[in-house]
Amino acid sequence: MGTAVEKDNMFSDSDEVLIGLEIHVQLTKLKTKLFCGCATDYRGKEPNTYVCPICLGLPGTLPVVNKKAIDFAIMVGLALECEIPSKTFFYRKNYYYPDMPKNYQISQYNKAGGVPIGLGGHVTIEINKQKKTINLTRIQLEEDPGRLTYLGSITSSDYTLVDYNRAGITLLEIVTEPDLRSPREARLFLQKLRSIIEHLGVADGSLEGSMRCDANISIRGGNRVEVKNISSFKAVQKALQFELIRQRRQKADGVKTVMETRHWDDEKGITISLRTKEEEHDYRYFPEPDLVPIEITPDWIEKIRNQMPELPDARRERFIRDYQIPPYDAGVLTSSKALADFFENCIKLYNHPKIISNWIMSDLLRHLNDLNIEINESTVTPEQFVNMLKYIDTGTISRRSAKKVLWDMIREGKPPEQIIQEDGHQRIGDENVIRQFVDEIFKEYPQAVQDAIKDDKAINFLSGQVMRKTRGTADPKITYQLIKEKIDLLRKKAN
Amino acid sequence: MASFYELTAYELHSMLQNGDITAEELIYSLFDRIQKTETKIKAYITLLKENAINQARLLDKKLRNSNFFGILAGIPIAIKDNICTKNIRTTCSSKMLDNYVPPYNATVIERILAEGGIIIGKTNMDEFAMGTTTESSYYQITHNPWSLEHVPGGSSGGSAAAVAADETILALGSDTGGSIRCPASFCNITGIKVSYGSISRYGLISYACSLEQIGPLTKDVRDCALLLNVLVGRDPYDSTTLNRPKIDFLATLDEDIKGLRIGIPKEFMGTGTAEAVSKAVWNAVHLLESFGVTYDEISIPLIDYAVPCYYIIAMSEASSNLARYDGIRYGYRVEKDEGEWNEIFAEDRLAFGPEVRRRIMLGTYALSAGYYDMYYLKALKVRTLLRNQFEAQFKSYDIILGPTMPTTPFKIGEMISDPLAMYRTDIDTVAANVTGLPAISIPCGFSDGLPIGLQLIGNSLQEELLLRVAYKFQQETDYHKKKPPIGG
Numbered sequence: 001m002g003t004a005v006e007k008d009n010m011f012s013d014s015d016e017v018l019i020g021l022e023i024h025v026q027l028t029k030l031k032t033k034l035f036c037g038c039a040t041d042y043r044g045k046e047p048n049t050y051v052c053p054i055c056l057g058l059p060g061t062l063p064v065v066n067k068k069a070i071d072f073a074i075m076v077g078l079a080l081e082c083e084i085p086s087k088t089f090f091y092r093k094n095y096y097y098p099d100m101p102k103n104y105q106i107s108q109y110n111k112a113g114g115v116p117i118g119l120g121g122h123v124t125i126e127i128n129k130q131k132k133t134i135n136l137t138r139i140q141l142e143e144d145p146g147r148l149t150y151l152g153s154i155t156s157s158d159y160t161l162v163d164y165n166r167a168g169i170t171l172l173e174i175v176t177e178p179d180l181r182s183p184r185e186a187r188l189f190l191q192k193l194r195s196i197i198e199h200l201g202v203a204d205g206s207l208e209g210s211m212r213c214d215a216n217i218s219i220r221g222g223n224r225v226e227v228k229n230i231s232s233f234k235a236v237q238k239a240l241q242f243e244l245i246r247q248r249r250q251k252a253d254g255v256k257t258v259m260e261t262r263h264w265d266d267e268k269g270i271t272i273s274l275r276t277k278e279e280e281h282d283y284r285y286f287p288e289p290d291l292v293p294i295e296i297t298p299d300w301i302e303k304i305r306n307q308m309p310e311l312p313d314a315r316r317e318r319f320i321r322d323y324q325i326p327p328y329d330a331g332v333l334t335s336s337k338a339l340a341d342f343f344e345n346c347i348k349l350y351n352h353p354k355i356i357s358n359w360i361m362s363d364l365l366r367h368l369n370d371l372n373i374e375i376n377e378s379t380v381t382p383e384q385f386v387n388m389l390k391y392i393d394t395g396t397i398s399r400r401s402a403k404k405v406l407w408d409m410i411r412e413g414k415p416p417e418q419i420i421q422e423d424g425h426q427r428i429g430d431e432n433v434i435r436q437f438v439d440e441i442f443k444e445y446p447q448a449v450q451d452a453i454k455d456d457k458a459i460n461f462l463s464g465q466v467m468r469k470t471r472g473t474a475d476p477k478i479t480y481q482l483i484k485e486k487i488d489l490l491r492k493k494a495n
Numbered sequence: 496m497a498s499f500y501e502l503t504a505y506e507l508h509s510m511l512q513n514g515d516i517t518a519e520e521l522i523y524s525l526f527d528r529i530q531k532t533e534t535k536i537k538a539y540i541t542l543l544k545e546n547a548i549n550q551a552r553l554l555d556k557k558l559r560n561s562n563f564f565g566i567l568a569g570i571p572i573a574i575k576d577n578i579c580t581k582n583i584r585t586t587c588s589s590k591m592l593d594n595y596v597p598p599y600n601a602t603v604i605e606r607i608l609a610e611g612g613i614i615i616g617k618t619n620m621d622e623f624a625m626g627t628t629t630e631s632s633y634y635q636i637t638h639n640p641w642s643l644e645h646v647p648g649g650s651s652g653g654s655a656a657a658v659a660a661d662e663t664i665l666a667l668g669s670d671t672g673g674s675i676r677c678p679a680s681f682c683n684i685t686g687i688k689v690s691y692g693s694i695s696r697y698g699l700i701s702y703a704c705s706l707e708q709i710g711p712l713t714k715d716v717r718d719c720a721l722l723l724n725v726l727v728g729r730d731p732y733d734s735t736t737l738n739r740p741k742i743d744f745l746a747t748l749d750e751d752i753k754g755l756r757i758g759i760p761k762e763f764m765g766t767g768t769a770e771a772v773s774k775a776v777w778n779a780v781h782l783l784e785s786f787g788v789t790y791d792e793i794s795i796p797l798i799d800y801a802v803p804c805y806y807i808i809a810m811s812e813a814s815s816n817l818a819r820y821d822g823i824r825y826g827y828r829v830e831k832d833e834g835e836w837n838e839i840f841a842e843d844r845l846a847f848g849p850e851v852r853r854r855i856m857l858g859t860y861a862l863s864a865g866y867y868d869m870y871y872l873k874a875l876k877v878r879t880l881l882r883n884q885f886e887a888q889f890k891s892y893d894i895i896l897g898p899t900m901p902t903t904p905f906k907i908g909e910m911i912s913d914p915l916a917m918y919r920t921d922i923d924t925v926a927a928n929v930t931g932l933p934a935i936s937i938p939c940g941f942s943d944g945l946p947i948g949l950q951l952i953g954n955s956l957q958e959e960l961l962l963r964v965a966y967k968f969q970q971e972t973d974y975h976k977k978k979p980p981i982g983g
């Protein structure tokens with residue numbers, strides 16, 4: 001166990017790995033909660049100030065469905081090619097927990113006569129250049145519970161604090177079939193799903209905790225384990241990797257994996273047993289008597305269909321067609337709405353799609369990845385990005401300097417002009433200045449000079465040293481020219 | 496001349512309008528009466544004398560200085576203590592909500608206030624409206640004004656007793672399985688449960704959402720119609736309310752009832768029905784016959800299953816509705832800060848009385864995995880079939896008639912130790928809740944000085960017809976005008 005090769009095998013796609021996901025997406029673009037008029041921009045606000053008698057579940061209050069939430073859910077359903085039923089129902093899911101104001105959650109159900117807002121459906125991902133269809137079981141609407149917070153850690157805190165600002169926020173639960181075969185597929189699926197949802201304009205996945213995920217994972221023939229509390233897509237991959245190793249190790253050791261619910265501890269990077277099957281809740285689902293069934297007419301569905309914006313797959317095709325960029329690049333650029341928007345906004349300012357695409361693919365994304373942030377979390381604007389490219393065109397900076405300027409733009413949040421001024425990235429075009437550097441290099445590398453006299457090829461080394469000394473700001477053509485002249489002169493002397 | 500407190504809202508409305516009496520005088524008259532009789536009756540949990548007087552004074556001023564004259568202007572009204580009143584304690588007669596003060600008004604309260612009604616107090620009830628006698632209240636036992644040893648019926652016993660004892664002019668109750676009609680019958684007053692979805696439930700503390708409606712408890716049919724004019728209507732805060740066109744229930748009271756057809760299901764006149772009750776009901780039928788109404792004895796077989804069907808649905812919903820009472824956000828909280836939250840809240844929930852606990856446990860059981868199909872789902876099927884059977888009869892009959900309760904009021908304590916026997920007495924009332932049909936109870940006689948109630952069930956949204964028949968009956972009888980012998 002534990003060698004690099006074995007580890008790699010452990011994560012590779014395999015028919016014996018079965019992964020299914022349950023994703024909870026907050027429809028953050030809704031202005032009000034699912035069943036009351038409270039505002040939804042609760043993040044960073046004083047606890048328990050975004051509440052009313054209804055979302056606090058005070059005695060006597062009743063829910064009223066936010067019609068816009070139904071619109072949004074239908075739109076997601078259409079985008080994921082779910083079947084939209086002609087009638088959908090809310091059900092009560094009963095269990096006790098202090099973050100639930102009513103001690104039941106108004107949700108939907110696909111059994112006991114329940115019909116959720118979307119049935120079936122699928123998402124296509126691309127893995128190893130192959131298209132793969134991930135089938136969905138259903139999508140359904142439900143209310144988010146409140147949030148429990150502890151003073152310090154959960155174990156050391158003397159008491160638990162409850163904030164109901166989040167209670168009643170609209171959640172769309174998306175449930176997949178166990179069609180995913182590796183942690184990486186799971187991450188790619190989630191990325192695609194998020195891009196679709198963001199393209200629809202129903203949610204902003206970059207908001208903290210706005211997309212949460214539970215995962216079911218098993219090795220064929222073994223018991224299914226549910227992993228809860230996964231709060232980011234990167235964590236999904238890590239949690240599944242951990243769980244896969246754990247289950248494979250158990251299998252290798254001849255231990256039967258227990259059917260249970262486990263909790264992902266992001267800090268420690270491990271899963272911990274939460275409860276076994278016997279301790280599972282009996283949720284006692286039954287139809288919510290305070291709400292009436294929702295009739296979804298064909299006209300309603302058509303109206304939503306006509307409002308549907310461009311989806312990532314269509315956008316990808318358009319990028320390939322209109323901007324003449326490689327399919328792979330177009331796929332990466334449309335893997336996030338923010339990134340695709342960034343790309344197209346740049347094009348509006350600077351009509352060189354290929355150059356922009358190359359810079360995004362080769363530099364921008366690498367830097368963002370290093371910093372573990374997304375494009376909309378960085379301060380770099382399309383204007384700044386394009387200005388930097390224009391400085392290359394005008395000769396103000398070299399391509400090589402530009403790479404450093406971009407890194408500083410991302411890291412320090414400064415506009416390119418400022419970085420160029422402060423750090424002297426401005427290109428040196430003055431022959432007299434460059435000649436001084438050339439003279440210095442000739443003194444420092446006499447052997448290279450001799451080599452160059454014999455063969456022009458060695459001039460490249462000398463010119464490289466000048467570029468290094470000037471941190472890439474010296475004009476390469478002028479530099480080469482000056483070195484060549486000087487070498488030619490030495491050749492004459494030697495003759 | 497009768498004292499002010501003895502009059503009906505309809506009568507007082509014109510007196511107030513003509514300036515024959517002020518709202519303040521009426522309130523004082525009423526509180527004098529309450530002072531004399533309330534110690535015997537114990538109808539109220541909270542009395543709002545000062546509030547009411549202030550409100551009456553403000554209203555008198557408003558009546559003098561403006562054109563305002565709301566339907567209920569200056570009319571005192573008592574509210575069952577499961578209907579939320581802003582800044583006024585609302586207990587559901589439970590230790591659990593002993594200290595609970597809602598921050599909002601129920602929709603019906605907003606409607607009453609907008610029409611100038613004056614809330615004079617919150618009335619006693621069975622805990623969380625679970626009962627037929629008002630004996631399960633955490634606070635007190637309410638006594639029947641007709642005989643203090645007898646129960647007023649339930650669960651809206653406080654509201655009914657207050658109306659019967661002239662301790663209010665109007666009252667609101669709620670009816671989940673007969674909780675308006677049963678006490679109306681036992682206290683010799685008029686009470687109606689409207690078609691499901693006609694009156695907003697927003698602010699009614701839920702017992703069983705799919706069955707219950709708020710409704711009036713009044714001295715006569717005319718007051719019932721008057722109060723319905725205020726209460727009925729769509730509420731955007733209650734998705735289950737219907738978009739009914741605006742109806743003036745007073746306008747059609749006088750219309751002729753000749754030619755109406757009445758069906759009397761034998762299931763309503765079964766062996767559990769006291770002889771005096773069935774005699775009074777038949778007398779009522781014959782009286783109606785003399786007004787040109789025809790009748791047939793019919794059968795609606797599934798009525799026999801209405802009680803188990805009702806209790807399964809009601810208890811199942813209750814087990815979920817009452818889950819929120821955990822002492823974390825409001826309500827009873829044990830004096831204990833250490834321990835796991837679920838241990839603490841389990842102790843908090845001991846604040847529920849035995850009947851409430853019983854229904855929560857049975858409802859939890861009925862919804863549990865493996866039992867859901869057997870109980871809850873089956874009850875829903877019976878519900879649909881029962882509604883079909885009623886609907887079939889409404890093709891031939893305008894009204895289904897029977898007693899409201901199979902007996903006259905029980906003695907206090909008589910039923911408390913035998914819940915099943917108590918549940919069985921709901922035989923005549925629960926069908927209207929299970930089917931969502933409107934039903935009215937009006938006085939139709941006495942036995943040994945104890946009142947008997949007549950129940951009329953109408954087809955969906957046929958309240959006008961029920962009121963018209965009931966009004967005609969009251970035009971020709973004086974049972975409803977009889978006053979209980981409590982003196983004062």
